[in-house]
Amino acid sequence: MKAGGGFRIVRAVLLGLFALYFFLPLISMANFSVQGKGPLKGTITFHYYAELVRNEDLRSAIISSLLLAVLTVVLMVVLLVPTMIWVRLRTPGLSRLVEFLCLLPLTVPPLVIVVGISNVYTWVNYLLGDSPQVLAFAYVVLVLPYSYRSIDSALSAIDVATLAEAARSLGANWLTVITRIVLPNIVSGVLGAAFITIALVLGEYVFASLLHYDTMPVALAAIYKSETSTAIAGGFASIVVISLLLLGLSFFNRNQAPDVGGQKE
């Protein structure tokens, strides 16, 4: 269908409005974070970005958060990927239950979960110490709904059952089926789940703050009053990193998208 002139104008206006809505705050943040204040007043400076690594507390919080993100991704992949493949291959009857369990965290407000698990964390701290990385256990639950969706759609795109049977008839055991046949074909879904997990972990505040862990969002919030520019610089930097990750993911998906179905003879 050919777009009429009127439609094109409406589309341009709408796109412009959305762009404004999304990018204005980002541009303001970026602008604010490079404007010198106090003695640096009137200059454009990356001083506050440097401050992110120069400030001892902030640096350790950022490192904590990055470690936490990696740990959560690893835990999520190790738990979720084999489980989902197994359910699909061997116990398809359980798939509804697994989906329900994975989506459940969406329906409970984080605040409620925190209150619920704070007692559990007394024990976690007792057994595993109180480094912020123990938050990974809670974050895995938090990212389940998104990771599940991402992996599930990748699994649906291939005929897992037939591929597995073909591999088994050729002599593959279950471990080989999962690692060498199924996994390589759902890489895009697993990467998607990983990137969403990183984005979520780098932005999570409620859990960390209420359970008293110094992660990056908590540390940034703590200095927001006294060192606003540094806090804004930190926030902007994390937004850029996460956007780049998600952008990378969409490019990856585009290159991976298989040509479904054979061509005609």
Added chain:
Amino acid sequence: MTHTQARPEAGLAVELTDLTRVYGQVRALDGLTLHLAPGELVALLGPSGCGKTTALRILAGLDQPTSGRVEVGGKDLTRVSANKRDMGMVFQAYSLFPHMTVIDNVAFGLKLRRKDGAARRTRAGDMLDLVGLGEHADRYAHQLSGGQQQRVALARALAIEPSVLLLDEPLSALDAKVRVQLRDEIRRVQIEVGTTTLFVTHDQEEALAVADRVGVMNAGHLEQLAPPADLYSAPASRFVGEFVGLSNRLPAEVQGDVASVLGQNVPVLPGSATGSGTALVRPECVSVVADEAGQARVTTVQFLGPLSRVTCTLADGTDVIAQLASSDALRLQPGDAVRLEVAPTAVLVVAG
């Protein structure tokens, strides 16, 4: 009729003994016993839900029988898991691994068997040449047509030198022309490698065209297992007679081993009913002769090339289909009075 054209020394005998598979309330297999001679291609034919696929999956180890035994080459495999059975399988759905090239797909089973790289590539290349796809070795599945994908799947199944080749409706996702080509190709390759083969299909033409013997299945058991020509000319049961090929259902009166059909005496097959019943008569066994005093009238004449199909109606309204040489059939016009004659080939007479 030809029986086992393959080199018998290359294949192993397969024995399925009294296999039963129950899913909840459904008996998918009900005491199936089937023997495949070494190197033989047996097709299992039947309507959907007759248990043919279940039988194949049990032989493959992808399903477990509720009771019964699976033996290949004298070894009991009933409790051996699928990945240790050494069976090559081609599936109805496209099953090439999408992340591997064609040659890597074919070599996958060899890799699992820890064959070294050079031997693997040689063997996989040979298999691809065997199915005529040597020059497509470095393509991916999505760059191939459906027929080519199934040929690669066949090469992949044969690369491991399987004890048994299992074909689970490998042609049903393809369009008609490719299907005929590929089925002939499967038969050529199977004879060349001599692997004992079980071919499951719901398409009787396919089964009759490629198999040494065809097993017709119904409701979880084998109705008849016979070479294609025997199956066609001497059905052992009503189900086989009606399922395989086209039959006229004509009233018959059986006395001893002779039935009276359309006023003519015809020998009956073993297993026929006695007294009055219905004879299953093939269209090519009916001839049509123009005769003003005949008992039937021509309804339609359908030209099919060298042969034509003539439909006649008896006085009581029964339709009789006859298959004639077109040169004879074209002399007939709808409305002509004709006399129907039944060739004296043995027929199956069923009750009712």
